[in-house]
Amino acid sequence: MMRPEGFSAVMAHRVSDMRALDYFPTPPWAARAGGELVRGLDPGDGAGMTAWEPACGGGHMAWGLLEYFMGAVVTDIHDHGGPLRPERLGDFLDPAFAPEIRADWIITNPPFKAGEAFVRRAWARADRGVAMLLRLQFLEGAARCRLFAELPPHTVAVFAERVPMVQGRWDPEASSATAYAWFVWVKPGTPGWAQVEAQGTRMAWIAPGAKARLSRAEDLERFGGQNRDGAPGLFGGVLP
Numbered sequence: 001m002m003r004p005e006g007f008s009a010v011m012a013h014r015v016s017d018m019r020a021l022d023y024f025p026t027p028p029w030a031a032r033a034g035g036e037l038v039r040g041l042d043p044g045d046g047a048g049m050t051a052w053e054p055a056c057g058g059g060h061m062a063w064g065l066l067e068y069f070m071g072a073v074v075t076d077i078h079d080h081g082g083p084l085r086p087e088r089l090g091d092f093l094d095p096a097f098a099p100e101i102r103a104d105w106i107i108t109n110p111p112f113k114a115g116e117a118f119v120r121r122a123w124a125r126a127d128r129g130v131a132m133l134l135r136l137q138f139l140e141g142a143a144r145c146r147l148f149a150e151l152p153p154h155t156v157a158v159f160a161e162r163v164p165m166v167q168g169r170w171d172p173e174a175s176s177a178t179a180y181a182w183f184v185w186v187k188p189g190t191p192g193w194a195q196v197e198a199q200g201t202r203m204a205w206i207a208p209g210a211k212a213r214l215s216r217a218e219d220l221e222r223f224g225g226q227n228r229d230g231a232p233g234l235f236g237g238v239l240p
Contacts, residue, residue, distance in 0.1 A: 011059045014066075023080060023110035024058050025117035026133060027157060027172065028223070029214040031064025033206050036214070037157055038131050039068045041184060041192045049128065052103035054092035055110050055118070059084020060170055060223060061133075065107060073101055083222050093117050109133040116147050119185070123151055129186045133163075136179040148201070154192045157182040157204040161211055170223050182206070182238060 042049075045196040048113060050071030053062045056074035059082045065072050076086040082118040090097040093114065106126040110118035115134055120186060122130040138144060164174035195202065 012181040022113065023057055023078075024109070024167055025223075026061040026109045026165065026169040027163060027170060027211075028060050028064035028216065028219045029211050030133065030159070030163045030180070031061040032067060032214040033157075033159070033210050034107060034131050034133060034184075035065045035068030037155065037182055037184060037204075037206075038107065038129065042105075042128055042186060042190050043156060044104065044128070050102075051107050052101060052107045052126075053108050054106060054122070055108045056084065056086055058082025058170075058223065061107070061109055061223060063219070069105070073103055075101070093121055095121075101125075104128040105221070106129060107131040112138075113121070116144060119147060119151065119183075123185060123187075126187065128190050129154075129184065129192075131182055131184045133180060134183055136181050138181075138183065151185055152196055153183050153201045154186045154196050155184045155202045155204055157184070157206050159210070160205045160208045161206075172220065172224075 039049075051062075051065050051069040051072045053065065053072055053074050054075045054076070054120060056062055057080045059074060062072045062084050064072045073083055074086055075088045075090060075092065077089065077091050079086055087100075090096055103125075104127045106122035107130070108118065108122075110132060112135060114130065115138055119130060119132060122132070139156070156178065160174045162178070163180040164171065164176035165178075166174050185195065
């Protein structure tokens, strides 16, 4: 098949740009595990709480969180396509971005290299707490040691099962050797704050079986046919 002149260079540039964004969609079941954890730590006032997903990608995380929150604001630096597209485009790490957005919890799967910056920015912006889905490797490093000393998490909840993530798309059949955990910070005045002051960070485990228990048939209906930027994906055509 004949390709237009410059095709390879354009595609290489596009792939490079996408890799720079470090976009690895979260399996919705893993998002629900985070929502379940957060609502267990902070039931709120009974009227329902709000969440902000500032690296929303195609909406996989926000879709899972909707079971646990009254509503979710979704933003991202780039529109990746998908059923739950960003309400606002902008850099979450920019102090001037979306000052009008307020949420009880800021919850996301941030780019790994920007994880510390996301935690600090989210801590400054959230009303009640912060939850980040991160590689277990996030526990390592001198800079993150300082972060944890300054802002001790309430809970680090390690997935006993693997949480496979594929760059640019969600593949429910993927496998992975990477270990993930939910890192959760609570703000002063919330139910869990006294524990942080008295006991420091709690280690916990998300038990085997979470994937089966928290997966929903409608996850595939909503996301199964989508690839990066809305292109036809793993299971067929693009969903409306």
